[in-house]
Amino acid sequence: MHRVLSWLLAALIAVATPAFAADLDPLVRALGTGTYADTEKALAKLAETGDTAAVPVIEALQTGDLHVRKADGAVVVARKAGNGVALTDPLTGAALGEADRSAVEKIKINNSLRRSISAALGALTLMSPNPQTRRQAADAVFKSRDVNALEALDTALAKETDEGVRRAMFQARAAVVLNSSAPDADKIAAVETLKARGDRDALALLNAAANSGGAEVKAVAERAIASVEQRLALWGAAQNLWYGLSLGSVLLLAAIGLAVTFGVMGVINMAHGEMVMIGAYATFLVQEVFRTFAPGLFDLSILVALPVAFLASGAVGVAIERSVIRWLYGRPLETLLATWGLSLALQQAVRSIFGPTNREVGAPSWMSGAFELGGLTITYGRLWIVVFAFLVFAALLVALRKTAFGLNIRAVTQNRSMASAMGIRTARVDALTFGLGSGIAGLAGVALSQIDNVSPNLGQGYIIDSFMVVVFGGVGNLWGTLVGALALGSVNKFLEPYAGAVLGKILVLIFIILFIQRRPRGLFALKGRAVEA
Amino acid sequence: MSAEDTLLYLDGVSVSFDGFRALNSLSLIIEPGEMRAIIGPNGAGKTTMMDVITGKTRPDTGTILFEGGTDLTALREAGIANLGIGRKFQRPTVFEMHTVWDNLELALKAPRRPLKTLTYSATRDDRARIEEILDITGLSPKRDRQAGSLSHGEKQWLEIGMLLAQDPKLLLVDEPVAGMTDAETEQTARLLKDIAGKHSVIVVEHDMAFVRELGVKVTVLHEGSVLAEGSLDAVSANQQVVDVYLGR
Amino acid sequence: MLTRFLLMGLDKKAGVLLAVLAVLAVAVPVMALAAPPDSPWHLSTHTVALLGKYLCFALLAVALDLVWGYVGILSLGHAAFFALGGYAMGMYLMRQIGPRGVYGHPVLPDFMVFLNWQELPWYWHGFDQFWFAALMVVAVPGVLAFAFGWFAFRSRVTGVYLSIITQALTFALMLAFFRNDMGFGGNNGLTDFKTILGFDIQAPETRVGLFVATVVALAAGYTLASCVVASKLGKVLVAVRDAESRVRFLGYETERYKLFAWTLSACMAGVAGALYVPQVGIINPSEFSAASSIEAVIWVAVGGRGTLAGAVLGAVLVNFGKSYFTAALPELWLFALGGLFVLVTLFLPKGLLGLAAQVKGRWPSGRAMAAKPAGQKGI
Structure with missing residues (x-):
């Protein structure tokens, strides 16, 4: 990478300053004549010019690519190409055609020369403008x-x-x-x-x-080592924390829709993962439209995909609630089976339409790349997902607490017959609540399409994790879901360095199984007579 | 009176749910063979009291002793039931998919361990006892009916029959006549009085006429503790009780 | 006493089923071995293995129905017990290969040689003996189920929560068995079996023998389950399903009853898995997947939950449908299966046998079926 960069730079400079190139030419030619000592002298002169255009020449010398063309004594860069070698001008990088391997002779270097080369390179590049x-x-x-x-x-x-x-x-x-x-x-x-x-x-x-x-240096160095190690451990922990936060926000995104359908409504939706998948495929479709009709606006495709995915998954959710789930209220285990059946059918439907292979979902430019924060490396993609997860969480919280719709949802889930008597259309609220949970899963799909393979099996990977998060956090408690997701994400990432990814996951699962034994109602459970009924 | 001579001894029992004190330092003593009616307004802690005695709810503080020595707070429901404490719920809960006969057979006093029940078959005595209970509860003609198909009153009776089959030392009966006709109520009162001869009984009830019919000592609960105790006439005359019931 | 115990459990349905199994146990060997290959009555070894597979699934379904139909525990982890039994048998079959493996190592199975392992892990010892493997087929799922159930039932995890953690258990096991370090062949699992008890595992005679063994196991499992269900213990189990806390107040330690049924069921599932593996020739971690567990649940639901005969019927029918669909219309199979889940839960809550009983109940002579109102109390 570094070399390619300096090549490019050098090429640019060479084009910009042809006069220098002309001056350098005889010096370069001198590299190819005489003994090691002669080469070293020529090198020194080349370095003295302080002209960075000479950098690629010296680098070629270092890597053993610099050759003398036997026919005219010109110094060229020769690199293997096919049976022969491809020649380029060392200063301008211009192609000089191909030649037989015997037509050129390598400029050999020894150890003393090698040291001079590094020094010369260092000196030249350190002076670069x-x-x-x-x-x-x-x-x-x-x-x-x-x-x-x-x-x-x-x-x-x-x-x-x-x-x-x-x-x-x-x-x-x-x-x-x-x-x-x-x-x-x-x-x-x-x-x-x-x-x-x-x-x-x-x-x-x-x-x-x-x-x-020496002894004194040693003592100082050891103190410095201790201090650096401590610092590194702290940064390591911070990096793990970030990974944990990142994984946690993915879990949160996947689980938060479930927190509505399972947590608030008590519906076991095994097709929840497929709602996420539909969101991801909606993103893919939106991007296809952008690629075809407005490639210049591709960076905006994700933003457009958000409402599309929400509506697509939400609509499928409402359809599922109206056609299947509403007949099964109060029979959670049968709901589980029916929705599992739906998840199979949805997977197959997507497989039939889009094919079984992964679909390409691109990242907008503002989500690519990374930046460093102290000892942390943070990718923009992950950062946005963390931010997005928290935004969705906050939005849902506000929607449930502060809007009339949220009030209706809470009224219906707490006392259905009373709510009905107050004139709330409970059937409508059920359908819309389920649609809301599914729509949020669709939003999660948009985010997950950025970090996971968009395939018909996308949802399967998240369903168990999502249930774990909701159950661990405490059913019916959004904050519990938040804490559950972040805690499980962090625990997973902190275990990984010691146990490996798979074993770490197994340990987390076992931990949750044991945890549910201790607190069957999760981390933030309601206590009292109401829940016993 | 010392705890040793009592059948059931509650002292300073408190339970709270999410900050709400359902029982507030409740103390109560039941003597062997005694029948006691517990009354009180809604939320007085009657059902919670039943729950802590039968092990459904664990008290935060307090002592509950059975037959003077056994600490009930250390046991779970099944263990307490096997000591000889039976419970009838407010809403009749019978095993709806089983026949009346099977319901009684399940309740009948017999070894309760899985391997014993696997090889169990009813002895002549067992059958005779079940027949007897069927007669007492008037369910004999319906012995092969699924319990789920019984009327509300019949389910109540079946449940009382199951209590008899259990042959407990102490019966806890939660609102046995709720939803019953007058005739059924009267019959139930008679049945309970019959039982009271051999067993101790605690009846929780709203229905004052029924309590009067029982004619036993009454304990009034209010906000999780005992407000008054005595004959129904005595507590009815108590000014505090009147205030509580009239909501003053 | 044993005869009384047996007589108690065997009702009319059981009689029919056992008779069918007896016919199969005679007819299939005759048709596979005695009928000439060009006769229309001839059964290929492939068909025999397929039938054997269905019956293994039927045994799994009976095991599942015992806990789901009679105790109300919807296990989404029974495939795990099935797979563990299968792995125990697979380990025996691997040890039987001996030096005939690709790498020719006298003791180590091929995949261990491939991973550069020097010696047999401790938990592979003993599996060269059939009796030991047979014991482990029952013991490993049994002990796991006992430990899991002991914790779960004691802390009163019920309903959906229990289902979810059984699923988590299976998922954890699947991840574990996928790891090469576990020493169970990782991704590829155990396969390339050569002989069982010294017989060539590919030979038609061995196939027929395995089939008959499966019939016997199913008949025995079915009889055992019927007897348990018909006993007073079975009545307690149903009572636990319908009103668990009431059973507690009668003085039954419901945890022990659930644990008994759960562990017994896991052992039966293990036996089913052990018979399955030699007939299909492979066991790998995908058997642990959530999908396999839930598919087993739908067999029971299709046949009729809470009727053991229904579980057998459902397992055979659904798997026959699966064989047919995946060969003829592979695209449609998941739609069909998914639709089956939805239709059965919506329209056939009592399964095919329940439907049959209802239809019969319409006739004036039929015995009225005092059904519980649908959807009243859930599962």
């Missing part, structure tokens, strides 16, 4: 810990103005210093610099320093 290149160069030095680069680093540091690059250079310098025979005082300063850096690379360097340096 582009701060990103300079930073990469500094990072490269940090990794190589090449003592030869020290001088170049110091020169570059003296000129460096960018704060970030400066820090990277300082750290690189510290790494080099620890690797050199510098006096202890310098090494101790270097240890401090690395301690401030505090990541796993720094830890490796500090360990090396602790094992090789």
Whole structure:
């Protein structure tokens, strides 16, 4: 990656400054003549120009791709292509056609030359006008810990103005210093610099320093190691917490619709997973429409998919409630069987329409990529899902607590006949409540289409987890579902490093089975006579 | 009176549900062979009292002793039932898919362990006892009917019959005449009085006429504790009781 | 006493069923071995294995009906007990292969050699003996069911919650058996069996022998279940199903009764699984899937919950339908199965046998069926 980047950069610069390229040409040509010492001299001159256009040439030399064309003595880059080699100009990168392998001769390098090459490369890239290149160069030095680069680093540091690059250079310098025979005082300063850096690379360097340096360096390094390890453990925990939060929000999304249908209405909907699946396929369809008619607006497709998925899953939910579930109220186990049957039929329907294979659902640009937060790496996709899960949760909470519809739902679930007597159309409320739960499952499908395979089996993967979350949190309690989802997500992720993903999951299942024995009504259960009835 | 001589001894029993105190330091003593009527307005804690005695609900605090020595709070429903405490629910609960005969056979005093019941077959004595109970409850002609097909009153009687078959030392009877006709009520009162000779009985009832017919000592519960105790006439004259019932 | 116990359990339906099984036990061997291959009466080994498979499922259905139909415990985990019995038998069959495996290791099954294992895990010892494997077929599901039931029933987990945690149990087991580290062949499970008790497992005679063994097991399981159900213990079980707390107040420790039925049922399911494996030739973790458990539930529902004969009937009918559909119209099978779930729960709450009884009840001479009003108390 780094090399490709510097190639591109170099190519750009080469195009922008043809005059320099012309000046470099004889110096490059000199690389191919004479002994190792001659090559080294030519290299030194090339480095002295301070022209970053020379970087790809030197890199090619380093990797052994730089050759002399026997016919005219021109220095070219030759890379294997088919039976022969493909030639390119080392400075401009322009293609020079193909040739037989015997038509070129490799410019050989020895160890002394190899060191000079690193130094020259370091010096050149550290001086690059582009701060990103300079930073990469500094990072490269940090990794190589090449003592030869020290001088170049110091020169570059003296000129460096960018704060970030400066820090990277300082750290690189510290790494080099620890690797050199510098006096202890310098090494101790270097240890401090690395301690401030505090990541796993720094830890490796500090360990090396602790094992090789003098007594004083050793003591300082060990203290630094302890401090870095502690810091890393904290970041590790934070990363696990984030993964847990991320998994928890996925569980929350999958379970929250169930918290309505199962938790509030007491309906066991085994086809809940298929509602999620329908949401995911709705996303796929919306994206197809965007791809066909408005590819430029693709980034908005997810936003359009949200209401579409909600309505699609919600409509299927209402249809299921009206046609099947309403005949089975008060018979939970039979509801379980009937909805399981529906889930089989829905899966097969989707399989017949869309085929059994995974469907491609793309991520909008604002959901791709990642950023770093201290020692954490956070992908935008996951971040949005966490945010989305909490938004859906909050919206549902408000809908149930603050709206007239929510009041009706609570009235009907708490005392059906009384609600009916008050003029609430209970059948309608049942259908709409079930539709709401299913619609939320559809919303979950939109989010899950971003992180999971969109296939007819999508829902199957979530149904057991969702029930676990709702039962663990306490049926009929939305906050319980929230806490349940986050707790199970975190426990899962904290177990994973020790037990592995599968065993971790098994342990969580066993934990829940045992937990339900202790508290059959979940974490936040209502107590009292009402629930006994 | 010391706890040893009592059949049932409740002292300082409290239960609360979500902050609501259903029983508030309730104390009650039942002597062997005694019949007692418990009255009180709705929410006075009558059913909860039954629940804590029979092990359905565990009290938060307090002592419940049976026959002076056995701590009922440490036992579960089945264990308490096997000590000799029978219970009739407010709503008649019989096994609807079983015949009347089978209902009585299930209730009949006999070993209760699974392997014993697997190999059980009714002895001549068992059958005679069931016949006797069928006669007492007047269900003899309906012995082969499924209990689910009985009328409300018949179910009540069957349940009382099941209590008799259980032959408990103490019977807890929750509103036995709710929903009964006057004639049925009278018959039920007679039946209970017959039982009272051999067993101790606690009857929870709203129906004052029925309580008067029983003619036994009355305990008035209010807000989870005992408000008054004595003959029906005595408690009826008690000003506090009047206030509670009239909601003043 | 035993005869009385038996007589008590065997009603008319049981008589019919046992007679049918007896006919099968005679007719199938004759048709498979004595009839010439070109005769229309000839049964191929494939058909014999298929029939044997149906009867294994029928035994599983009887086991499930014992807990669901009579105690009201809707188990979504019976496939797990079935699979555990199957794995116990599979382990015996793997050990029987001996040095005839692909890698030719004298003791280790192929998949262990493939995983570079050096010695047999401790829990594979003893399975070279048939008697030990046969014991484990019953003991492993039994002990698991006992432990699970002991916890679950004691803490009074009932109804839907119980169903959900039985499903979680199965799911956990499936994940576990998928792991290679568990030492049960991971994804691929156990297969490539060669011999059983020294007989070639592919030979028609062995197939017929396995079929007859299955008939005997089903007859025995059915008889045992009928006797249990007809005993006073069976009456307690039904009472627990309809009004559990009332049974407690009569002094019965309902937990023990449920535990008895549950464990017995799991053992029967284990036997069914053990007979299933040699006839289909493979056992893998997908047997643990939630779908297999729930499919077993629908067999019982189709035939008629709470009638053991109905469970047998339902298992055979649904599986025959499955064989037919998956061959003729594979696309439609899941629609058919899904529709069956919905139709049976909506329109046939008592299953086919219940329907038959109702139809019979219409005739003036028929005995009126005092049915519980549908949907009153649930399951």
